[in-house]
Amino acid sequence: MNITMIGTGYVGLVTGACLAELGHRVTCMDKDEGKINRLLAGEIPIYEPGLDALVAKNVNDGRLSFSTDLASCIPDARAVFIAVGTPSSRRGDGYADLTYIYAAAKDLAPHLQNYTVVIDKSTVPVGTARQVARVIRQENPQADFEVVSNPEFLREGAAINDFMRPDRIVIGTDSEQAGQVMKEVYNPLYRISVPFVITGLETAELIKYASNAFLSVKISFINEMANICEEVGADVIDLAKAVGLDGRIGKKFLHAGPGYGGSCFPKDTLALLRIAQEHGVASRSVEAAVEINAAQKARMVKKIRDALGGSVDGKTIAALGLTFKPETDDLRDAPALTILPPLFEKGAIIQAHDPQGMKEASKIFPDFTYVKNAYEACNNADAVVLFTEWNQYRALDLQDIKARMKTPIFIDLRNVYSPEQMRQAGFTYVGVGRG
Numbered sequence: 001m002n003i004t005m006i007g008t009g010y011v012g013l014v015t016g017a018c019l020a021e022l023g024h025r026v027t028c029m030d031k032d033e034g035k036i037n038r039l040l041a042g043e044i045p046i047y048e049p050g051l052d053a054l055v056a057k058n059v060n061d062g063r064l065s066f067s068t069d070l071a072s073c074i075p076d077a078r079a080v081f082i083a084v085g086t087p088s089s090r091r092g093d094g095y096a097d098l099t100y101i102y103a104a105a106k107d108l109a110p111h112l113q114n115y116t117v118v119i120d121k122s123t124v125p126v127g128t129a130r131q132v133a134r135v136i137r138q139e140n141p142q143a144d145f146e147v148v149s150n151p152e153f154l155r156e157g158a159a160i161n162d163f164m165r166p167d168r169i170v171i172g173t174d175s176e177q178a179g180q181v182m183k184e185v186y187n188p189l190y191r192i193s194v195p196f197v198i199t200g201l202e203t204a205e206l207i208k209y210a211s212n213a214f215l216s217v218k219i220s221f222i223n224e225m226a227n228i229c230e231e232v233g234a235d236v237i238d239l240a241k242a243v244g245l246d247g248r249i250g251k252k253f254l255h256a257g258p259g260y261g262g263s264c265f266p267k268d269t270l271a272l273l274r275i276a277q278e279h280g281v282a283s284r285s286v287e288a289a290v291e292i293n294a295a296q297k298a299r300m301v302k303k304i305r306d307a308l309g310g311s312v313d314g315k316t317i318a319a320l321g322l323t324f325k326p327e328t329d330d331l332r333d334a335p336a337l338t339i340l341p342p343l344f345e346k347g348a349i350i351q352a353h354d355p356q357g358m359k360e361a362s363k364i365f366p367d368f369t370y371v372k373n374a375y376e377a378c379n380n381a382d383a384v385v386l387f388t389e390w391n392q393y394r395a396l397d398l399q400d401i402k403a404r405m406k407t408p409i410f411i412d413l414r415n416v417y418s419p420e421q422m423r424q425a426g427f428t429y430v431g432v433g434r435g
């Protein structure tokens with residue numbers, strides 16, 4: 001099938017490359033000429049494991065191409081995905097900014113020729129698919145098209161696997177014909193028994209928010225438990241293991257830490273709260289999750305300060321991991337971005353390392369020192385803080401680190417190490433919820 005992907009950001013590029021891998025002929029289109037030129041030159045603008053090889057293979061096989069020209073890639077497409085950004089609105093009120101979505105709908109409309117399914121891939125508030133349909137109809141009353149909602153559930157760092165082996169595929173549509181086209185799009189996955197949930201437009205749009213909100217609630221819940229563990233002398237790792245072994249609860253997303261970040265959870269929880277408010281209903285559990293998450297980040301500042309004896313003035317902190325999770329270069333809403341500034345403002349000297357995020361971080365924090373590896377970050381440090389559980393930090397040579405540090409204080413915000421092991425190695429160890 002001929003497919004066009006509008007927007008070659010994270011979701012668009014991964015989805016486009018994966019659909020080509022499934023055998024479709026895909027054109028990834030973007031207005032950003034610089035980005036398309038880089039892609040044409042074989043350069044991948046984001047860091048996502050395996051994506052460069054997947055793109056190269058499908059370009060070579062002639063199934064994946066790139067373009068800035070809508071007029072050339074819409075008329076022949078049977079399915080047109082809209083995968084442009086939906087950032088939180090600049091007003092700071094939590095609403096998703098839909099400018100790019102409606103602009104894409106308006107721009108593609110005049111080029112529609114044969115029956116085309118237009119698919120909202122971006123995470124959008126309930127009602128957006130119908131509004132996209134209205135925009136297209138207004139621009140091109142003759143167009144033969146239908147709009148479908150098909151939310152993505154791609155985790156950064158694991159996006160290709162999430163696409164190829166998803167837990168489910170959600171298709172929101174009122175039309176049998178559009179549903180049929182979507183089944184053809186995902187047919188190879190249907191054949192390997194991936195469950196399809198075919199539902200109405202509004203339900204599909206809400207499913208994405210509900211899924212991310214639930215995961216956010218789960219993380220905030222375990223962080224709250226971690227804080228109770230610290231006060232009563234209990235251990236959150238054992239607690240999460242036992243709780244998670246209950247099949248009704250499940251063990252995933254029960255890792256206590258410095259709070260969730262990233263491009264989805266913070267934005268989508270706020271957007272869901274706005275949707276609820278707008279319709280006069282409350283979503284107290286999600287509201288609490290958002291508050292707990294902010295408080296957790298603040299609590300980490302205190303944790304670090306306390307570990308350093310109450311003041312960070314003049315103290316050197318080795319910051320390991322700046323991205324919001326491993327295997328990405330994405331710093332959006334990363335806990336380190338909230339936790340480090342108040343320490344820096346109170347006089348801490350930050351020596352930071354991250355395998356992929358330093359380029360971006362140095363734009364945000366030009367006054368931090370950036371070093372080549374975790375060991376250099378520990379030179380003369382008063383404390384090391386592990387913010388993100390990159391594999392590189394999972395088996396550090398503890399004696400080497402200790403020898404480099406002024407004082408062997410290890411603050412492990414991801415509970416990578418065991419308190420016992422760290423004490424034996426001669427460190428003062430502080431984890432999250434390791435009472």
Ligand code: UDX
Nearest residue numbers: 152153154155156253254255257260261262264324325
């Ligand atoms: C998320 C969803 O998982 C994905 O389905 C959705 O479509 C996009 O948003 P992503 O933001 O890439 O994916 O990362 P995810 O692995 O979900 O982690 C989000 C944040 O939660 C990270 O900061 C991570 O460190 C944190 N987290 C996750 C925890 O603190 N504890 C956990 O147990 C799991």
